[in-house]
Amino acid sequence: MVSPNLSYPFNKPFLYQFPTGVKLMSKVQFSVIIPLYNKSDCIERALQSVAAQKFQAAEIIVVDDGSTDDSVDKVKALNLENLRVIQQANQGVSSARNNGVKHATSDYVAFLDADDEWSPFFLAKVSKLIRRFPEGGLYATRYQKVLDKQKYIDAKIALTSWDPDGYIMNNYFEIAANGDLPFTASSIVLDKCTFTSLGGFPEGEWMGEDQSLYVQIALNSTIVYTPAIESFYYIGITDSACDKAPPSTICPFAERLFTDIHIGKVADCSAKMAEKYIGAHLCDLAKRNIKHRSYRHALRLLAHPAARAKLLHWGIYSLIAGPMSLISR
Incomplete structure (x- = not known):
């Protein structure tokens, strides 16, 4: 009967290689x-x-x-x-x-x-x-x-x-x-x-x-x-700066995202919801402008092609801003 070799692997250092991309977690700071x-x-x-x-x-x-x-x-x-x-x-x-x-x-x-x-x-x-x-x-x-x-x-x-x-x-x-x-x-x-x-x-x-x-x-x-x-x-x-003076144009981050969607930089699985996110941003700005009686600014925001991605909000704010814009003139 052959006795087991108990010296192996105990007499050699054990080296474990972590998979590529895995962070070694020391103390979080x-x-x-x-x-x-x-x-x-x-x-x-x-x-x-x-x-x-x-x-x-x-x-x-x-x-x-x-x-x-x-x-x-x-x-x-x-x-x-x-x-x-x-x-x-x-x-x-x-x-x-x-x-x-x-x-x-x-x-x-x-x-x-x-x-x-x-x-x-x-x-x-x-x-x-x-x-x-x-x-x-x-x-x-x-x-x-x-x-x-x-x-x-x-x-x-x-x-x-x-x-x-x-x-x-x-x-x-x-x-x-x-x-x-x-x-x-x-x-x-x-x-x-x-x-x-x-x-x-x-x-x-x-x-x-x-x-x-x-x-x-x-x-x-x-x-x-x-x-x-x-x-x-x-x-x-x-009060936030946006409430005091609501922007009259789409914000730069949303315009960049809109461009990225339409040149194919956003994955198809995310593109539709990303455009709806832009629409929510536009409708929110339109609502703020309506609150401040800046109806033409609201209409300009609602004219952006992404605004209709939030169709219900787009319709409500358009119905408010359109007639009020004519009356204010």
Whole structure:
């Protein structure tokens, strides 16, 4: 009887080769990017929500975009150990976010606007998503809208999955076309390499910079999502620029997407819903212009060929804007 050779394979190192494209997960670390411009009344609340995280951020980067109030003084007075302040001349929120990412040292960058806040479990929830779906490019949680610091309103998100442990969202355009966006800039974390490869947030555009990046992620990367509410989007502090002066033309991100659809850059399985998403954007702008009695602007928006993709809304707003345009003349 031959005795077994117990020296093999125990006397040789075991080498395992990971499949190509699989991320080796060491400790997940986050750099938190907060763009700041004259937010003296709320920046402390935002930073305190970051400091209260059960899963602590590796660093907090506040990018002061040329504030003229005492916002920066309030940031420094908090004396948070892992916080840095970067100052730049006023160039807009996209520039501030992009600049923050350039200075970030972590593999994952989390964005928080100065007038929003997180639950204490936001980063912990996202870290679990990353470990479960390491292939993701963007990780996001559901959010609530906050009106006048007191009233919490559920966003009307047309989700098709409610798995609390998270899932890969492969129908972003369908969801965004039929309700509120599934996430905001304050409820997302991005893989830094993915963010950089897509060029970050577009700078110098007057509206829709956030949606521009979301569209690029949906077309070129992977969105991982949880319906757990871990972010709070304040809408009652100041009126949005869009409400004050609604755009009279389609936003650049939507025009780019429309062009990509019609030159074949968007997969056939997504093209129809992507056009409906553009239609929802156009009808929303038309509604805002009707609210401000800019009926001819509303009609111009509704004349865009993608607007009819939201046929019911297109019909209602056309019936309102058409006669009112004639009367106003």
